[in-house]
Amino acid sequence: MIPIAKPMIGEEEKSAVIRVLDSGMLAQGSEVKRFEEQFAEYIGTKFAVATSSGTTALHLALLACGVEKGDEVITTPFTFISTVNSILFCSAKPVFIDIEHDTFNINPEKIEDGVTERTKAILPVHLYGQPAKMDLILEIAERHNLKVIEDAAQAHGAELEGRKVGTFGDVACFSFYPTKNITTGEGGIVTTNNEEIAERVRLLRNHGQKSRYEYAMIGYNFRMTDVAAVMGIEQLKKLESFVNRRIENARFLSENLNGVSIPYVMPDVRHAFHQYTVMHDRRDELRERLIKEGIGCAIYYPKCAHQHNHLKKYRNSELRIAEGIAKKVLSIPVHPGLSREDLEKIVESVNKHCKEL
Ligand SMILES: *Cc1c(COP(=O)(O)O)cnc(C)c1O
Numbered sequence: 138m139i140p141i142a143k144p145m146i147g148e149e150e151k152s153a154v155i156r157v158l159d160s161g162m163l164a165q166g167s168e169v170k171r172f173e174e175q176f177a178e179y180i181g182t183k184f185a186v187a188t189s190s191g192t193t194a195l196h197l198a199l200l201a202c203g204v205e206k207g208d209e210v211i212t213t214p215f216t217f218i219s220t221v222n223s224i225l226f227c228s229a230k231p232v233f234i235d236i237e238h239d240t241f242n243i244n245p246e247k248i249e250d251g252v253t254e255r256t257k258a259i260l261p262v263h264l265y266g267q268p269a270k271m272d273l274i275l276e277i278a279e280r281h282n283l284k285v286i287e288d289a290a291q292a293h294g295a296e297l298e299g300r301k302v303g304t305f306g307d308v309a310c311f312s313f314y315p316t317k318n319i320t321t322g323e324g325g326i327v328t329t330n331n332e333e334i335a336e337r338v339r340l341l342r343n344h345g346q347k348s349r350y351e352y353a354m355i356g357y358n359f360r361m362t363d364v365a366a367v368m369g370i371e372q373l374k375k376l377e378s379f380v381n382r383r384i385e386n387a388r389f390l391s392e393n394l395n396g397v398s399i400p401y402v403m404p405d406v407r408h409a410f411h412q413y414t415v416m417h418d419r420r421d422e423l424r425e426r427l428i429k430e431g432i433g434c435a436i437y438y439p440k441c442a443h444q445h446n447h448l449k450k451y452r453n454s455e456l457r458i459a460e461g462i463a464k465k466v467l468s469i470p471v472h473p474g475l476s477r478e479d480l481e482k483i484v485e486s487v488n489k490h491c492k493e494l
Pocket residue numbers: 190191192193216217219220262288290291312313314323324325
């Protein structure tokens with residue numbers, strides 16, 4: 138089976154982890170701090186604050202932006218569920234705006250339809266590694282005095298006009314789950330140029346503790362461990378080569394696939410290709426056939442957020458593009474662990490089955 142995702146763990150990660158285990162200092166400490174400094178430098182922000190997951194990074198980023206009960210946060214319905222959960226954790230209300238059919242990201246032209254006097258923030262997602270249209274989103278945010286939180290969980294290394302995602306909003310969040318572009322097992326990080334936001338995230342992730350047993354606010358235990366952080370440090374060194382491999386693999390697929398609609402890449406963008414996602418009208422049949430041939434493919438995501446029963450009450454506008462696309466998307470392997478033979482096998486199988494379907 139060619140897997141849909143494969144964490145790329147080498148000797149460097151293994152020996153770094155053993156070094157931390159031998160040190161006896163396992164929880165958040167100097168390695169987390171080192172990882173934060175290096176990640177901030179890579180992304181190009183003043184601050185980075187590591188957390189226990191991408192989900193907890195989002196939760197704390199929203200809290201640090203002052204999102205609270207009764208507030209509304211504008212986001213996309215076509216995303217991983219934790220984007221939406223992070224809004225609900227703050228007792229705020231998600232306001233879903235339909236996506237663009239080509240980029241799969243939130244449609245900036247429709248965002249203002251969702252703005253009310255309760256709107257606090259816009260939460261765009263760089264889905265599959267393609268940057269959302271941040272210039273337009275930031276313009277709208279400025280006009281209405283809204284915070285912008287980037288969900289960059291799938292977009293480590295992606296760029297828009299030569300600038301890395303994670304630097305555009307007031308704050309941004311990344312995930313280091315094993316399927317993501319780099320991993321720490323579980324983990325996440327918040328990036329920002331705003332010192333106040335960084336400080337609030339630091340407090341919130343550690344019980345609200347300002348100094349030893351002095352608490353400034355209610356907080357959580359959302360810390361990253363030093364064991365995870367050293368993995369992150371080693372992975373970060375490899376991130377550029379991983380992303381370049383993803384881009385090369387995507388290029389090979391796009392040049393050779395027939396019968397499916399291939400991913401659109403915006404001009405002036407470095408698509409990080411967390412996923413390589415095609416569309417086909419008979420997606421479910423195509424998926425079954427590919428799985429049978431040993432090609433691990435997957436549907437991200439079979440349902441939009443507002444199509445889950447407990448979230449149906451938040452469907453307050455037309456979301457037809459997102460609903461239609463959820464029926465057609467199929468992600469096929471693009472990760473850096475693929476060999477040339479793997480790529481050729483994927484192309485051959487997809488093309489053969491598309492001809493038959
Ligand atoms: C993976 C992911 C998250 C959550 O990250 P975890 O580390 O799994 O908590 C959030 N948003 C998106 C778009 C993701 O893909």
